[in-house]
C-alpha cells in the first residue's frame with residue numbers, strides 16, 4: 178500500500194466564528210477542536226505522518242497540543258499562507274519524500290470517524306484523486322448579481338463537498354504549483370485538478386462530518402459527539 182501523509186490546514190482566522198483567536202482551539206467536549214481532528218489520523222494504521230499548517234502566532238500553541246495529547250505522528254508543524262490553498266500548498270511541500278498519497282483534511286472538521294476515514298481510503302483506491310461529498314438536501318438555485326434566479330440546478334447530480342480529499346502526491350504538487358504561478362484559486366484542492374483537466378471521484382461521506390464555521394456549528398458538533406457517546 179502507498180505511504181499516506183496527512184496535511185491539515187489550520188491557519189485560518191475563523192472570522193465567521195467571531196471568537197477571539199483561532200476557532201480551532203475552541204473547546205469541543207473539553208478538548209480543542211484541532212485535537213479531535215488530528216486524533217483520527219493519529220489512530221489510523223494507514224497513516225504514516227501528519228503535517229499541521231498553522232498561523233505564525235499559533236505555532237507554539239499547536240506544538241504544545243501535539244506534545245500534550247501525544248500526537249506523535251505529527252512530523253512537522255509549518256506556517257500557513259494567506260488563503261487556505263496557500264496553506265495546503267505549504268503543507269504538501271513539507272511532507273517527507275517517501276509519501277506517495279496525500280490526504281488533505283480541514284483542521285475545522287473534527288467529526289470525521291475512523292470508520293468513515295477507512296471506508297473512504299478503501300473506496301478511493303484506484304483513483305488518483307477522490308473527495309468526500311454528500312447529496313445536497315436543498316434545492317439549489319443560481320442567481321444573477323441582483324438576486325434574480327437564473328437557473329435551478331438538477332439536484333440528483335449535486336454534491337456538497339467535504340474533506341478528506343485524497344490525491345497522488347505528484348499530481349497534487351503539480352497542480353498546486355501551477356495554480357500558484359497562475360494566481361488561480363479554488364475553494365478546495367480538487368478544484369485545482371479539475372482546472373487542469375484531471376478526473377476527480379466523489380465518494381459518499383457523512384452528514385456528521387461538518388466543518389465548524391459558525392457558532393451554530395460548534396453547538397451542533399457538541400450534540401453529535403454527545404449522541405455518539407450514547
Ligand SMILES: Nc1ccn([C@@H]2O[C@H](COP(=O)(O)OP(=O)(O)OP(=O)(O)O)[C@@H](O)[C@H]2O)c(=O)n1
Pocket residue numbers: 185186187188189190191192193194201230257258259260261262264265283284285286388389390
Ligand atoms: N489561510 C488559511 C485559511 C484557512 N485555513 C484552514 O482551512 C480550513 C477551512 O477553512 P474555513 O473553515 O473557511 O476557516 P477560516 O478561514 O478560519 O474561516 P473564516 O473564513 O470564517 O475566517 C480551516 O481549518 C482553516 O484553518 C488555512 O489553513 N489557511
Ligand SMILES: C[C@](O)(CO)[C@H](O)COP(=O)(O)O
Pocket residue numbers: 261283338339340364365366388
Ligand atoms: C475544502 C472545503 O472544506 C470543502 O467543503 C471548504 O471549501 C473549505 O472551506 P472554505 O470555507 O471554503 O474555506
